Amino acid sequence: xxxxxxxxxxxxxxxxxxxxxxxxxxxxxxxxxxxxxxxxxxxxxxxxxxxxxxxxxxxxxxxxxxxxxxxxxxxxxxxxxxxxxxxxxxxxxxxxxxxxxxxxxxxxxxxxxxxxxxxxxxxxxxxxxxxxxxxxxxxxxxxxxxxxxxxxxxxxxxxxxxxxxxxxxxxxxxxxxxxxxxxxxxxxxxxxxxxxxxxxxxxxxxxxxxxxxxxxxxxxxxxxxxxxxxxxxxxxxxxxxxxxxxxxxxxxxxxxxxxxxxxxxxxxxxxxxxxxxxxxxxxxxxxxxxxxxxxxxxxxxxxxxxxxxxxxxxxxxxxxxxxxxxxxxxxxxxxx
Amino acid sequence: xxxxxxxxxxxxxxxxxxxxxxxxxxxxxxxxxxxxxxxxxxxxxxxxxxxxxxxxxxxxxxxxxxxxxxxxxxxxxxxxxxxxxxxxxxxxxxxxxxxxxxxxxxxxxxxxxxxxxxxxxxxxxxxxxxxxxxxxxxxxxxxxxxxxxxxxxxxxxxxxxxxxxxxxxxxxxxxxxxxxxxxxxxxxxxxxxxxxxxxxxxxxxxxxxxxxxxxxxxxxxxxxxxxxxxxxxxxxxxxxxxxxxxxxxxxxxxxxxxxxxxxxxxxxxxxxxxxxxxxxxxxxxxxxxxxxxxxxxxxxxxxxxxxxxxxxxxxxxxxxxxxxxxxxxxxxxxxxxxxxxxxx
Numbered sequence: 001x002x003x004x005x006x007x008x009x010x011x012x013x014x015x016x017x018x019x020x021x022x023x024x025x026x027x028x029x030x031x032x033x034x035x036x037x038x039x040x041x042x043x044x045x046x047x048x049x050x051x052x053x054x055x056x057x058x059x060x061x062x063x064x065x066x067x068x069x070x071x072x073x074x075x076x077x078x079x080x081x082x083x084x085x086x087x088x089x090x091x092x093x094x095x096x097x098x099x100x101x102x103x104x105x106x107x108x109x110x111x112x113x114x115x116x117x118x119x120x121x122x123x124x125x126x127x128x129x130x131x132x133x134x135x136x137x138x139x140x141x142x143x144x145x146x147x148x149x150x151x152x153x154x155x156x157x158x159x160x161x162x163x164x165x166x167x168x169x170x171x172x173x174x175x176x177x178x179x180x181x182x183x184x185x186x187x188x189x190x191x192x193x194x195x196x197x198x199x200x201x202x203x204x205x206x207x208x209x210x211x212x213x214x215x216x217x218x219x220x221x222x223x224x225x226x227x228x229x230x231x232x233x234x235x236x237x238x239x240x241x242x243x244x245x246x247x248x249x250x251x252x253x254x255x256x257x258x259x260x261x262x263x264x265x266x267x268x269x270x271x272x273x274x275x276x277x278x279x280x281x282x283x284x285x286x287x288x289x290x291x292x293x294x295x296x297x298x299x300x301x302x303x304x305x306x307x308x309x310x311x312x313x314x315x316x317x318x319x320x321x322x323x324x325x326x327x328x329x330x331x332x333x334x335x336x
Numbered sequence: 337x338x339x340x341x342x343x344x345x346x347x348x349x350x351x352x353x354x355x356x357x358x359x360x361x362x363x364x365x366x367x368x369x370x371x372x373x374x375x376x377x378x379x380x381x382x383x384x385x386x387x388x389x390x391x392x393x394x395x396x397x398x399x400x401x402x403x404x405x406x407x408x409x410x411x412x413x414x415x416x417x418x419x420x421x422x423x424x425x426x427x428x429x430x431x432x433x434x435x436x437x438x439x440x441x442x443x444x445x446x447x448x449x450x451x452x453x454x455x456x457x458x459x460x461x462x463x464x465x466x467x468x469x470x471x472x473x474x475x476x477x478x479x480x481x482x483x484x485x486x487x488x489x490x491x492x493x494x495x496x497x498x499x500x501x502x503x504x505x506x507x508x509x510x511x512x513x514x515x516x517x518x519x520x521x522x523x524x525x526x527x528x529x530x531x532x533x534x535x536x537x538x539x540x541x542x543x544x545x546x547x548x549x550x551x552x553x554x555x556x557x558x559x560x561x562x563x564x565x566x567x568x569x570x571x572x573x574x575x576x577x578x579x580x581x582x583x584x585x586x587x588x589x590x591x592x593x594x595x596x597x598x599x600x601x602x603x604x605x606x607x608x609x610x611x612x613x614x615x616x617x618x619x620x621x622x623x624x625x626x627x628x629x630x631x632x633x634x635x636x637x638x639x640x641x642x643x644x645x646x647x648x649x650x651x652x653x654x655x656x657x658x659x660x661x662x663x664x665x666x667x668x669x670x671x672x673x674x675x676x677x678x679x680x
Contacts, residue, residue: 090500094507142670157673160441160503161666164606168662190514265507309519318515325508329481332501333488 010285013278017292024299025065029057031307036061064196067260068302068316069295070208071193072267074257076294077215079268080275080287081250084222085243086155089273090332093254094265096159097139098132100166102258103189105131107173110181122203125256132255135162136247191264191317193302200260207256212291215249219283222246226281264317266324267294273331355620362633366415369637373411373644374403413537413545414643414657415636417598418608420549422635423556423628424594425609426616427587430563430624435614435672436499439475439595440606443505446513447478448599453513457520465544468600475596478505479588499673534602534643534657541601548597553632556590560625563587567624605658607665608635614672638664 026038036044036053044053075093082091093099109127113120139162143154174185188194221242224232229239254268275290301319308314374386381399388394389403421439428437439445451474455462462470485501516522537545562583565573573580595609616630642660 095500095503154673156500157436158670160499161669161673163503164669165662165666168659168666172659186514187518190511190518265511312519312521314515314519318511318518321508321511322515325504325511328504329485329501332497332504333485 006280006282006285010279010289013289014292017289017296021069021292021296021299024296024303028065028299028303028307029061031303060196063198063201064193065299066201067196067204068193068299070201070204071257071261071264072295072298073212073291074204074208074253074294075264075267075298076271076275077212077287077291078250078254078257079294080272080283080290081215081222081246081253082268083272084226084283085246085250087226087228088156090269090328091156092265092269092328093250093258094263094268095163096156097135097161097163097166098159098251098254099258099263099265100163100170101131101133101135102128102255103131103170103263104134104166104173105129105255106188106259107170107185110177110185111173119199121197121199125203125207125259128259129252129255131166132251132258133248135166136251138162140244140247187315188262190315191262191320192315193261193298204256204260207252211249211253211256215246215253216284216287218242218246218249219287222283222287226283261298262315262317264298264320266320266328267297269331270324270327271297273327351621355626358619359630359633362630362637366633366637369640369644370411370415373414373640374407376644377402377407377647409537409539409542410534410643411640412542413601414534414639416542416546416549417534417602417605418635418637418639418642419553419632420594420598420635421605421608421639422612422616422631423553423609424591424598426613426624426628426631427556427563427591427594428609429613430567430627431584431587432498433567434498435675436610436669438606438608438610439591440506440604440608441499441610441669442482442502443478443509444475444482444592444595445599445604445606446506446509447481448472448475448596449604450474450509450513451477452600453516453522456522457516464541464600468544468548468597471600472593472596475592475599476589478509479592481505483588534639537601545597545601549594552590552593553628556587556594557625557628559583559587559590560623560628563624564622564627567622603658605639605661607661607669608638610672611665611668612638614668 026041029036029041030038036057040049040053041057043049044057049057078093078098079091082093082096083089085091086096105127106124108131109124113123139155139158142158142162170189174182174189177185184194221232221237224235224237225239225242227235232239232242258264271294272286272290274293275286279285279289297320298316301323302316305314305316305319371383371386375381375383381403385397385399386403389400390408393404394400395404424444425438428439428442429435448471451470452467455467455470482498482502482505486498489497562573562578565576565578566580566583570580573583598605612631612635613627616627616634620626620630639657639661642657642664645660646657
């Protein structure tokens with residue numbers, strides 16, 4: 001009975017978030033240099049719009065919006081999984097160093113491929129994923145204790161250090177780029193939604209669409225982990241294997257998202273927290289809600305960054321950090 | 337084995353001798369490093385020219401010009417800033433009793449950088465001494481933020497919490513700085529400065545930098561005894577008649593001055609303040625009257641060497657100095673974090 005109540009609440013929250021998202025998108029389309037009024041959007045989507053609106057909508061605005069939504073989902077869920085795996089409410093793919101690794105992967109890609117728009121773009125998530133995996137591997141290697149397994153607290157300390165290390169390398173590599181690429185990279189590193197072609201959507205889509213359900217299907221194991229390692233073992237969950245496989249999913253989700261929207265931190269932190277407040281701590285409810293919240297936050301930040309600070313757009317990552325940073329500090333003073 | 341008072345006395349004297357020897361050794365090391373750092377570079381210059389450039393400067397000779405106008409201020413700058421970051425770290429570690437404390441890790445440098453970025457954006461023609469003051473204010477504000485947070489957490493900030501909150505404050509301020517830089521199109525100008533560069537130091541800057549840093553370090557050394565007692569335990573220190581809160585406040589102010597002023601000159605160079613005090617402690621024991629000057633010496637040597645490395649690895653291109661320091665500092669941080677993590 002109670003479970004049903006929870007489920008219906010989750011459904012309500014999810015629907016509300018989707019609705020908010022649609023409204024934000026409509027507002028977002030109505031700002032910027034090429035505005036489309038909400039009614040016009042609906043007409044164009046149904047195929048009755050004039051040539052200009054459909055060109056702007058389908059070729060410029062829609063891919064970008066879809067990328068933002070997908071990346072928001074990826075970052076939100078990735079953060080939620082990381083918090084579950086590390087049993088630490090302060091874990092976030094940015095803080096833990098995964099973004100730094102993914103950035104390193106992207107810089108390697110830019111250095112060797114030079115182009116971001118052709119078919120090569122499909123490889124970008126792969127490169128960031130490899131970068132993310134490399135960092136995750138190093139972090140796990142340094143956190144792994146022979147007797148106690150992966151220690152959640154050490155995970156974060158080591159993550160911070162590894163992030164500093166990879167940031168230094170990335171900075172070094174980016175200083176050697178030519179001016180245009182450098183401008184791109186510097187904006188990308190702070191979190192800029194740059195993907196704007198359908199090819200970028202195609203590059204990102206499979207990662208999110210395949211990995212998100214896998215993550216949600218495993219939510220029972222995450223629930224078990226949250227009771228503590230020994231309880232989880234008692235419940236028949238293989239702690240180490242679950243932790244590693246969930247970590248791999250989190251790394252893949254965040255790296256793929258980062259590939260298209262840059263090193264946006266704090267979403268992976270804020271979204272799960274709000275989600276937990278809304279629908280409670282059970283992962284099968286709160287993972288999807290965290291994803292949806294991440295989507296709303298990122299779309300909103302992107303809209304704010306682009307429309308308020310005309311003519312120089314501020315990358316979404318900075319807007320997110322400006323809101324998420326203080327929220328994180330607030331959490332830090334509250335959690336025990 | 338029991339030690340007789342006499343033996344203890346002898347032991348103490350030996351220990352003092354050992355410390356004195358260490359100081360002499362590293363002072364000599366400092367001078368050797370200084371001369372080496374000045375002589376080597378994209379263009380190698382003989383020792384003779386170095387000598388005459390310093391004591392008998394002749395501006396008509398290119399070699400001497402390179403030494404006097406380019407290398408000397410840069411090397412002295414690296415030394416003084418290295419000393420400042422190291423001492424700032426030692427002070428923070430002493431009074432917070434946190435082995436992971438460092439001006440870079442705690443976000444103090446990021447605070448200074450944030451305000452400096454604001455200055456670049458709104459008053460690009462600002463004079464250097466004013467920039468330094470603003471940089472100090474930025475450092476002070478972010479420090480204040482961390483300590484307010486520490487006060488609002490029941491039970492205070494554990495090393496782990498302090499480090500995480502510092503990292504977040506650094507990330508936040510860094511993001512905001514980047515946003516300002518992008519909005520005002522400062523990105524390229526600031527990039528090298530972010531990476532930490534002693535290349536741009538001029539004599540004018542040194543004229544302000546050196547006295548401020550040297551005086552602050554002397555001030556810090558004079559507080560050394562009290563800091564050592566605080567580092568042992570606050571109650572012990574209080575029972576011995578030390579005004580714990582006052583000393584803590586003064587030490588943190590000194591650390592903020594050192595970090596803030598240094599950032600205004602070279603940008604953020606993290607991890608020196610983390611690594612050096614640990615090494616100094618290994619060498620001279622737990623008395624901060626010795627740890628602080630030893631940290632200053634070692635920090636100066638390390639940053640001069642890092643700068644020399646940055647200049648000579650791939651000449652005439654230069655590596656960012658922050659990268660070399662991070663390459664040394666990160667493994668050390670991990671090692672320390674592992675040790676701290678064991679107690680958690």
